[in-house]
Amino acid sequence: MTDYVIQQIVNALSAGSLYALMAVGLAMVFGILRLINFAHGDVMMIAAYLAVFCIGAGLPLEAALVIMVVGTVIVGLLMERIAYRPLRGGPEVAMLLSSFAVGQILQNGTLLTTRLAGKPTLIAFPSPEQLSGVITLGTITVSKVNVVSFVAGVVLLGLLTLFVTRTTLGLSMRAAAEDLDAARLMGIKVNRVVATAFAISAALAAVAGFLYAVQAGQINPYMGFTPVLKAFIAAVIGGFGSIAGAVLGGYVLGFLEVVVTALAGIGDLLPAGSVPPEVRGFLQQWLPSSLASYRDAVVFIVLILVLLVRPQGILGRRDEGDLE
Amino acid sequence: MTARRAAGPLLVILLSSVALAVLDASGQAFWQGLVINLGLFIILTVSLNLTSGFTGVFSLGQIGFMALGAYASAILTLPLQEKAAYLPNLPSWIAGVHFDEVVGPVPLGFLAATLIAAVLVSGVAWLVGRVLMRLSGHFVAVATLGFLVIVRVVLFNADAFTRGSRTFSNVTPYTNLWWTAIWTLGTVYVVWRIKRSSYGRDMFAQREDRVAAQSVGIRVMDPRLLAFVVGAFFSAVAGSLYAHFITSFSPTVFYFDLTFRVITMLVIGGMGSVSGSIIGAILIVGLGEALRRVEDVTLLYGLSSIVLAVIFIVVIIVRPAGLLGQREVPLDRLFDGRWWRRRPGPRPDPTPEGDQSP
Numbered sequence: 001m002t003d004y005v006i007q008q009i010v011n012a013l014s015a016g017s018l019y020a021l022m023a024v025g026l027a028m029v030f031g032i033l034r035l036i037n038f039a040h041g042d043v044m045m046i047a048a049y050l051a052v053f054c055i056g057a058g059l060p061l062e063a064a065l066v067i068m069v070v071g072t073v074i075v076g077l078l079m080e081r082i083a084y085r086p087l088r089g090g091p092e093v094a095m096l097l098s099s100f101a102v103g104q105i106l107q108n109g110t111l112l113t114t115r116l117a118g119k120p121t122l123i124a125f126p127s128p129e130q131l132s133g134v135i136t137l138g139t140i141t142v143s144k145v146n147v148v149s150f151v152a153g154v155v156l157l158g159l160l161t162l163f164v165t166r167t168t169l170g171l172s173m174r175a176a177a178e179d180l181d182a183a184r185l186m187g188i189k190v191n192r193v194v195a196t197a198f199a200i201s202a203a204l205a206a207v208a209g210f211l212y213a214v215q216a217g218q219i220n221p222y223m224g225f226t227p228v229l230k231a232f233i234a235a236v237i238g239g240f241g242s243i244a245g246a247v248l249g250g251y252v253l254g255f256l257e258v259v260v261t262a263l264a265g266i267g268d269l270l271p272a273g274s275v276p277p278e279v280r281g282f283l284q285q286w287l288p289s290s291l292a293s294y295r296d297a298v299v300f301i302v303l304i305l306v307l308l309v310r311p312q313g314i315l316g317r318r319d320e321g322d323l324e
Numbered sequence: 325m326t327a328r329r330a331a332g333p334l335l336v337i338l339l340s341s342v343a344l345a346v347l348d349a350s351g352q353a354f355w356q357g358l359v360i361n362l363g364l365f366i367i368l369t370v371s372l373n374l375t376s377g378f379t380g381v382f383s384l385g386q387i388g389f390m391a392l393g394a395y396a397s398a399i400l401t402l403p404l405q406e407k408a409a410y411l412p413n414l415p416s417w418i419a420g421v422h423f424d425e426v427v428g429p430v431p432l433g434f435l436a437a438t439l440i441a442a443v444l445v446s447g448v449a450w451l452v453g454r455v456l457m458r459l460s461g462h463f464v465a466v467a468t469l470g471f472l473v474i475v476r477v478v479l480f481n482a483d484a485f486t487r488g489s490r491t492f493s494n495v496t497p498y499t500n501l502w503w504t505a506i507w508t509l510g511t512v513y514v515v516w517r518i519k520r521s522s523y524g525r526d527m528f529a530q531r532e533d534r535v536a537a538q539s540v541g542i543r544v545m546d547p548r549l550l551a552f553v554v555g556a557f558f559s560a561v562a563g564s565l566y567a568h569f570i571t572s573f574s575p576t577v578f579y580f581d582l583t584f585r586v587i588t589m590l591v592i593g594g595m596g597s598v599s600g601s602i603i604g605a606i607l608i609v610g611l612g613e614a615l616r617r618v619e620d621v622t623l624l625y626g627l628s629s630i631v632l633a634v635i636f637i638v639v640i641i642v643r644p645a646g647l648l649g650q651r652e653v654p655l656d657r658l659f660d661g662r663w664w665r666r667r668p669g670p671r672p673d674p675t676p677e678g679d680q681s682p
Contacts, residue, residue: 296477
């Protein structure tokens, strides 16, 4: 039982790290531009494809990762320059709409490229040796990629915290998130700050995309949609626009999903005699095993509840939520 | 509306009817299908315009209502034998229901099923809307997207009603040119009337400046909720027409690609303009079809979506209010007295122009 719980906790931490990496990228951009960057998931998808391409070309893993991150950052910067910068200062919804279109372009561009290269839509992801297999500690077995995901998340988010608190650029980024116009008046180069935010968020998305692809074992041009939705939820739960909140939200979401999955069908799973039959009947009725397939619906219901009850999220401030 | 002002719109309706009759008689299945498709997109775009364009509350959940409408009406019209064969696990209270009566040339059962489905979906929209219309800005977009995901998950998992991820097939093909045309006309008329009504002005007023609107006693929730519910009603109608046109479908259709397609039509036409939505739908359906043919010839699948997305980005950068903004094509002034007496002068537009930002 303890082993099972620990394995589930590792799963939750691993999923939470990926959500946190994605959510932080969304939150940084949102904090400065008030843009919900829908194309963020597709940036992540691009990273996975770059990794497949590099590994397929026979490059060592380290080189592949470097090329993947650099390539993804370039995509992120181009996206900002072409599709978002011209819309800055316009109606709030314009950039959101533009990000839908960017997502369509990235998805279909990838689809087109894979078709032209004669590859199928669904590609198996070559899981590198360093990340496959399991780690055994006593009686506990956890898959290596889950541990790596968790560690990578913690390390990168730690580095990001150092960056935003200890460097001038990081500080100007926080100032821009606080009040873009005031920051501009103080001589902060807004274009540079925004570009940096997009570059960092793309780099984090690249790492998340790689790990996500390793876990999933396959990639397709539409793989970014579900993770970006989850990242929205994570960012909203934590408090949209707050980096710390996005990290927290990511882990909360990771745990929430694991809990929903673990609770589904728990009435059937409990050993005989451990609970009174009435309790078991109650559990079987209210937490049937089919609940697991409703997991995504459950997390979205939680999202809507958070939006209604505490729209500023766990760590956000009241003025962050633009409600009446 | 005076007879003279009605003359312009009536002329357009008359000409369209003649064109439809010619098309109907011609037996060109491809063009008939394309026009039915266009009608469905006009209904979807105009109703999304009501929900999002008029009120500025950006909804991404509309296709969820369409999906619910499609499944609800298809379950209702399915003949009893088919129901027993395809949906053996339906609960008994609905397994015996079948709306497949046809009186002469008129499938009354289909009409009833469409209306029932649309009313049910409106009820869902009312419940969802009471909760979600309190949000605004980005948050309502995320929350309504959440609704779309929830609908999808439910459709995939409610096997007894929807056959899950398997195709829901053998729906009777009731939808034809005339049904589509009548519902399209009905949608356009209702939404256009709402725009010119005091409810519509409330919607635009709270969209332009919520605080100012509230300070002169305009409610925020009521017009938003009305727009959401009526928009959902017609989206469900579009879903029902779609189901009885395509006759077999699965939950995958009703997702983000379709949502984005309708948003493209809305934004290109102009958020707030009913005639703009019609023009947007015509342009994008036409362009989409042309590009699809290019794809078929060149085998560059994905190209059409890329081209449409690029056009979309260019439009929001160069002309953020879309082709028409919130103005309308002045059909009602087509026969104004210019020919035999002086024009009554420019009529002041009752809806405020200027800043288009929601």
